[in-house]
Amino acid sequence: MTAPVKSSLDRAIEGAIAEKRIMGTLVTVLRDGEVIYRRAAGLADREAGRAMDETLVFRLASLTKPIVTAAAMHYVEAGTIRLDDPVTAFLPDFQPALPDGTRxxxxxxxxxxxxSGLGYGFIEEPGGAYQRLGISDGLDLRPFGLAENLRRLAQAPLAFEPGSGWRYSLGIDVIGAVLEQVAREPLPAIVDRLVTGPLSMTDTAFHAREPERLATPYVDGAPEPELMVDGSVTSNVVYSPSRALDPTAYPSGGAGMVGRAADMLKFFEAMRTGGGGILKPETVAEMRRDRGGAAAQSDGPGWGFGLGWGVLADPAADGSPQAPGTLQWGGAYGHNWFIDPVNRLTVLALTNTALEGMWGQFKRDIRDAVYEEFGS
Structure with a gap:
């Protein structure tokens, strides 16, 4: 009996699991909003022997960023805030300084x-200012709230004059605090009212409403991924998976949400098609406009940045089959996604293995397999 021919995506997924680079994954490919590939593979919980499945909820990490950015753009549309407003108009005490003391x-x-010149603790050298000040990256669980984290963040020196460089940062956490001041309500309520509620993203929130549905997280390890616990560290990223279970943890606008694949696909499709009713098409076009250029290298060579995501400025520099204008980002719990508007593709690969699922070979293999299977 002849074995069935496996697709490029099947081979990429099964290879990563067989080589013990990831524990499990849920990969979905949409074209024009229709599912053309979906695969749940591997284990959601190795210790319990639970298979990966589509009902699971994942710790989203930086998949939070475009959701909170969309909420912010609602207020830009309404004229309540402007992109050129200084942050001090809303947070008067947030005035970080350059190394020479100027603010x-x-x-x-x-x-x-x-x-902005802000950063993250995990991109610093050991013993850097963020670590000395005890600043949370939004992935760990600290015994203080957002206001205290921003107080500490304001004491760290800026890496450069705002607008003169690109550095991945806690900027979206600061935006979350701005939104709370503008709306006079907590960030979770804002996001629910403006984004997740209207899009019926019923399993996406700032903490897990049904903890038993959470995929168990793992970190890169040899000979196989290691179970993630509070305090686990990989590539300088410090994790507290219990944060997703704690409704009192401050809502990190850059990393704090949990959600299901089906929910995230609703959001990404709304962004691909011009707003999905939560934003105007012209607003989404502004979000998709590259503001950094390829020199930013936001997601590697050739990648600029828009509002909420990387924007592919030069596919040749990245050796990418994706079309110019592709939107892409990931999440530090092991996720990657992209939207290729030219080829009408939306691709989401959620895993429970950090950091391989975000920036390892798995990410490139999934991308290349999508175009081998479904490229125009």
């Missing part, structure tokens, strides 16, 4: 595009 103006656009 330049940081605008909301700087925060949204990671051009």
């Amino acid at each position: 330049p103006a940081i605008t909301l656009e700087h925060l949204l595009t990671h051009t």
Whole structure:
């Protein structure tokens, strides 16, 4: 009996699991909003022997960023805020300084595009200012709230004059605090009212409503991924998986949400098709416009940045089959996604293995397999 021919995507997924680079994954490919490939494979919980399946909820990490950015753009549309507003108009005490002591103006656009000069603790050298000040990256669980984290963040020196460079940052956490001031309500309520509620993203929130549905997280390890626990570290990223279970943890606008694949696909399709009723098409077009250029290298060579995601400026520089204008990002719990508007593709690969699922060979293999199978 002849064995069935496996697709390129099947081979990429099964190879990553067989080589013990990831524990499990849920990969979905849409064209024009229709599912053309979906595969749940591997284990959601190795210790319990639970298989990966489509009902599971994942810790989203930076998949949170475009959702909170969309909420912010609602207020830009309404004229309540402007991208060139200084952050001090809403948070008067948030005035980080350059190393020479000067305190330049940081605008909301700087925060949204990671051009503010802020950073993350995990991209610092050991013993850097963020680590000395005990600043949370939004992935760990600390005994203080957002206001205290921003107080500490304001004490760290800026890496450069705002607008003069690109550095991945806690800027979206600061945007979350701005939105709370503007709306006079907590960030989870804002996001639910403006984004997840209207799109019926019923399993996406700032903490797990049904903890038993969470995929168990793992970190890269040899000979196989290791079970993630509070305090697990990989590539300088410090994790507290219990954060997703704690409704009192401050809502990190850059990393704090949990959600299901089906929910995230609703959001990404709304962004691909011009807003999905939560934003105007012209607003989404502004979000999709590259503001950084290939020099930003936001997601590697050839990648600029828009509002909420990387934007592919030069596919040749990245050796990518994706079309110019492709939107892409990931999440530090092991996720990657992209939207290729030219080829009408939306691709989401959620895993429970950090960091291989976000920036390892798995990410490139899934991308290349999509175009081998479904490229125009």
